[in-house]
Each structure stands twice: as structure tokens, then as C-alpha cells.
Amino acid sequence: xxxxxxxxxxxxxxxxxxxxxxxxxHKENLQKIPNDKPGWxxxxxxxxxxxxxxxxxxxxxxxxxxxxxxxxxxxxxVGIAVKESIRARxxxxxxxHHSKSAVQSGTLSTFRQSISSLIAENQFDEDATNQLIxxxxxxxxxxxxxxxxxxxxxxxERIEKEELSxxxxxxxxLNIQGNKKDVIKQYLTDxxxxxxxxxxxxx
Numbered sequence: 001x002x003x004x005x006x007x008x009x010x011x012x013x014x015x016x017x018x019x020x021x022x023x024x025x026h027k028e029n030l031q032k033i034p035n036d037k038p039g040w041x042x043x044x045x046x047x048x049x050x051x052x053x054x055x056x057x058x059x060x061x062x063x064x065x066x067x068x069x070x071x072x073x074x075x076x077x078v079g080i081a082v083k084e085s086i087r088a089r090x091x092x093x094x095x096x097h098h099s100k101s102a103v104q105s106g107t108l109s110t111f112r113q114s115i116s117s118l119i120a121e122n123q124f125d126e127d128a129t130n131q132l133i134x135x136x137x138x139x140x141x142x143x144x145x146x147x148x149x150x151x152x153x154x155x156x157e158r159i160e161k162e163e164l165s166x167x168x169x170x171x172x173x174l175n176i177q178g179n180k181k182d183v184i185k186q187y188l189t190d191x192x193x194x195x196x197x198x199x200x201x202x203x
Contacts, residue, residue, distance in 0.1 A: 016042070016141040022134035024094045030087060034142040038152045039086035040159050041140040043111070043174075044073035049135050053118050055173050055187070062183065064170040073137055077111055077174040078163045080156045086142045094133060098126035103199060114174050114191060117198035124201060 021043075023029045044066065045053070053076065055063075064075040081089035093109045098116065102108040103123045116122060116129040145152035162168070164178045171184045179188060 014141045014143075016139040018137060018139045020134075021094050021136045021138050024090060024138075025134075030091055030095075033085075033087035033090060033140065035085045035087040036147070037086060037142040038081050038084075038145055038147050038156055039089075039140055039142040040078065040080045040156055041086065041090065041138055042075050042163075043077040043079075044137040044139070045076050046071055046073055046135065049132060050074060050076075052132060053115070053173070054190075059171065059173065059184075059187075062169070062171050063173075068137070075170065075172065078160060078172055079111065080160050082153050082156050083148050085147060086140055090138060090140060093138075098124050098129065100124075106199075110176070111174065113195055113199070114176075117195045118191070121194060121198050122201040123195075123198045 017033075019029070024033075047060075050060075050063075055074075055076070060074070065072050066075075067073075079089065079093075093111050096102065096109050096112060098108060098112070106113075108123060112129055112133075113123055115132055116125050119125075119132055120128045143152065143156060145155065161178065164172060164175060164180075166180055171181055172179060173184060173187055174191075176188060176192065
């Protein structure tokens with residue numbers, strides 16, 4: 001794990017921890033994430049993963065990017081944990097099983113729903129989803145608020161809105177809710193269609 005400092009609007013600074021998603025499959029690594037704090041997080045993908053997610057070269061210049069060793073990673077999704085701990089939220093994204101009830105009820109992680117739909121057109125394909133997630137990096141920030149508190153809701157949702165703001169210079173292709181940018185509208189329309197189709201695939 002490493003620490004990365006980001007500005008999150010109005011010159012605020014947030015120290016985020018960066019970790020390979022695959023490392024969070026190991027209990028000892030997952031337990032290093034606070035289980036008593038809410039927070040927010042960003043998911044990063046290398047260019048070879050963008051292709052699998054149908055994110056074309058046209059979007060590269062408007063994706064937030066960072067360099068790790070000799071490879072660029074691009075931010076594809078931002079999420080928040082308000083009603084549960086940041087650990088519980090990331091565990092949900094990384095380790096959730098694609099059970100029939102989870103897929104059909106819509107309780108499968110939104111992030112996992114999108115990935116499985118895009119790469120397999122089948123939300124029951126847990127193995128393919130895990131293989132792709134293991135190629136990603138996640139940055140997370142545990143914030144010093146009480147889980148489920150009004151303060152946590154207000155402050156953390158504000159960060160999410162700023163990340164998705166029309167005024168932002170970047171897009172977040174896998175964020176569906178609250179993503180109003182015209183430049184990503186067609187991609188999101190196609191994503192919603194493939195998600196609907198993939199959910200109805202028979203396991």
C-alpha cells in the first residue's frame with residue numbers, strides 16, 4: 001500500500017491509501033482498512049482494461065490519469081461509504097459472490113454489475129469479473145466521521161458530487177447515478193442497456 005494526496009475541492013486535501021484490488025482478497029490486507037469509519041474511493045484501470053470495458057481511445061484525454069512505474073492508470077469510478085465502513089464497502093466490491101439472489105435482486109455491487117455486463121454480458125460470470133477487478137487499483141480515504149451520521153452524509157456526498165460535477169475536467173465512465181456530462185451520455189446509455197440484458201441471462 002502507498003499513500004497518495006489528492007485535493008478534493010476548495011483546496012482541501014485528503015490522504016488516500018492506494019492498494020491493488022487483488023490484495024484485498026487476503027483477509028490480513030482487508031483488515032488494514034478501518035472498519036469504524038466511512039469514506040470514499042476511486043478505482044483505476046490500465047489501458048488494456050479500458051479496452052475490455054469498451055472505453056474507447058476518444059475518452060483518454062478526459063479521463064483522470066496517474067502513472068505507476070511505466071504504466072498509466074485511468075480513473076473509471078468513484079464511490080462512497082456512508083452507511084457502512086469503508087472496509088465493508090470495498091470488501092463488497094472486491095469479494096462479493098454473484099449468487100442468483102444477488103444478481104436477480106439487484107444487490108450485486110453496482111461496480112461488479114457494470115464490469116460483468118461489459119466483459120461477459122452475463123452478471124453471473126463471477127470469475128471473469130474477478131479477473132478484471134484483480135487488474136485494478138483502488139484509492140480509498142477513511143474519514144473521521146461517525147458511520148451513518150448526518151455529517152458523514154453531507155461531507156462525503158459533497159465530495160462525490162464534486163467528482164461528478166459538470167464543471168470537472170474529467171469523466172467517470174462507470175458512474176451511472178448523477179453522471180450528467182453530455183460527452184459520456186452515449187456510453188452510459190449503452191452501459192444501461194447491456195446491464196439490463198446481462199442481468200436476465202440464465203445462470
